[in-house]
Amino acid sequence: MADVPADYGKGSGMDTAIVLFTRDLRVHDNPALAAACQLARRVVPLFVRDRAVRAGDPRQAFLAGALADLRGSLRERGGDLVVREGDPVAETLRLAREVGAEGVAVARDVSRFAQRRYDRLAEACGAHRIALKGFDSVTVVAPFALRPAGGDHYKVFSPYWRRWRELPHRAVLPAPSKVELPAGVAVGRLPGGADRAPVPGGERAARERMRRWDGSDYVEGHDDLAGDRTSRLSPYLHFGCLSPVELIGKAGVPEEFVRQVCWRDFYAQVCAAFPQIVDTPYRPGAHDEWRGSDADFDRWAAGETGVPLVDAGMRQLAAQGWMHNRARLVTASYLTKDLGVDWRRGAAHFMAALVDGDVANNYGNWQWVAGTGNDTRPYRKFNPHRQAERYDPSGGYRQRWLDRV
Template identity: 60%
Template sequence: MSGRTAIVLFTRDLRVHDHPALAAACAAFDRVVPLYVLDPALAGRSPNRTRFLHQSLADLRAALRDRGGDLVLRHGDPVAETIRLAGEVGAEGVGLSADVSRYARRRERRLRAECERHRLHLRLFPGLTIVEPGAVRPTGGGDHYRVFGPYHRAWLGVARRAELAAPARITLPDRVPVGRLPALPPGESPHAAPGGESVARRRLDEWLPTLDRYDDLHDDLAGDGTSRLSPYLRFGCLSPLAVANRAGDPGGPFVRQLCWRDFFYQATAAFPDINHRAYRRGATEAWRDDPDALAAWTEGRTGVPIVDAGMRQLRAEGWMHNRARLITASYLTKQLGLDWRAGLAVFDRWLLDGDVANNAGNWQWVAGTGSDTKPYRRFNPYRQAERYDPDGEYVRRWTG
């Protein structure tokens, strides 16, 4: 079969709707090979996320097959496997969504070098954020915004790219071995949400009618009025741009939360050590070492009801209400005086939505080493419970 062929390497963009790399490849090439490489370097960090990933891959394969294509699965180093597949199918180019973590950027550099060596064209695309990291910079100088307020104002003024429809048809080259989906692992949280774009789109449709009450509901712990879309955004089962467009009102409280996500992406792009080193210049760190206190916090047995409720929700669902995240993280760092990196590691194991930018960015904000302009802020767990769980329903749900 004659014609031009391209590979689209999927990473954290497991969808067909509003996928710029996939849309561009389908428009410019006769045949497109969607590829996902199961990378052993990323395996084993979180059984919950591994299960969610595998569910999302199965859903993505189904969506691609509905359009005449398929998802090619390989195991190993993503750079080596991409180059090998390009040789097998005679590909001319590779498309990839840009990412910001240190690992993702190292993968991109390696892939670019190998593509140049094999005379393949590599193109990076937007899609993981609404506004691309680096698209707005402080007018007074600096490579990125270090404080959210000015970033939010600048972010609101950026013209968004056009949202893209899913490709109507995807044509694979003949006789490409697509590989088998991996067996679905058990995960650790018995009530974890399932992965996949189709689940995500249903969740968005079901939640949107409550959006006009979001400002009143999103801090109500028992009411559970948040969108719970964060795992689907983390794995790219939903386009953040599409979610923002569906939500409307760019300055509204829900879209503001999506802006926070973009803020931490641009911070991580400029400061890739955000999950290891203090982000705030001049931050002092004098943490205690208390393994017993850390274990009690991790297992939800501190004796502080609202803290224990949050940590037990985390273990049961692989997710935690955002207000509870603030309370539990503040308790670990400000009350117990334990290192935010230890808390980050616990969240990283359990959270379906755990990633470098948002997990580390939020932990550092709470710990006083990050972007908070009031680094000594603390959340008193008893006052927080009185305000956001006044009837004790959330605490009883998870500790009763």
């Protein structure tokens, strides 16, 4: 069972608990859900559609599918997903009063918005004598589980990776066999639009993709733009439809792939320590003056720069809500290092268009490329023509996306 502190719900015997779902839309290996089912007789799974959260259409459509899938999984276990709209803190407290909940379990997150939400929830629960427990299940390793000597987080990836790979991971938790919902709770309506998602959202789709992906050619082919041999699991990791702990424990997953998952944890701990990463240069004294024009940005966003690999990447983004990681590096480098456009504009465009748009990963990577972030070589530049020669030598990727217009 989940590792539940004794102070959560006074140790045992809780009658009713709420599980506030945020970015953990799954029943397998969900510590918050497992803990609530362990300690409480009745469990109320809750998702609050927060009007303050802005996401692009592809991500909203994917989320709709993920929520429908989660509701289905909970109903199979005798429960349901309660859906509300408004402020998550206010709606959680309102539901707690309605069902007489004694505790709330939630997955912690690292963005500035998420940290403030958790702090407000903690204050509100404390004022109403409701036990609150946050679980660090968005990442493999909790953001502050690893600290360098003399600092609160790692600023360079390599030493973080060395420590991270040596740390034992928690056990993967089974899905609960039963979820008992209090009688009479209005479950609410799910958002629509799941059919418009570029890929189907939800845990079932995530687990099926994980099952089919064996990683056998990842080492050789993950940078092959035309071959498209990456896992395509990033949207499922972002929404928590798939546990990162379970994923890296899958038989046959190569170390190179595990390293990429570690990069995800690395940026999570950077964002947790520096939540202003979305709008403030991470590296003190970094160049942060940008000469690029609106016209430069518009041509880049539309995939009309005249640079084939850059345009191909941007057109893939527009069509699929996704872009190959190598193309992400090249397009971001071209916008910032060649056109001189502010990295914040590019990062915001990616967040609006990407199904897997993630605050820590997206803004961390954009700052890395722009030279304002964690790159130890801030003047690094990705030449799009050389990158094309190396990673798209046959021209298949460029032809695939440029021929669509």
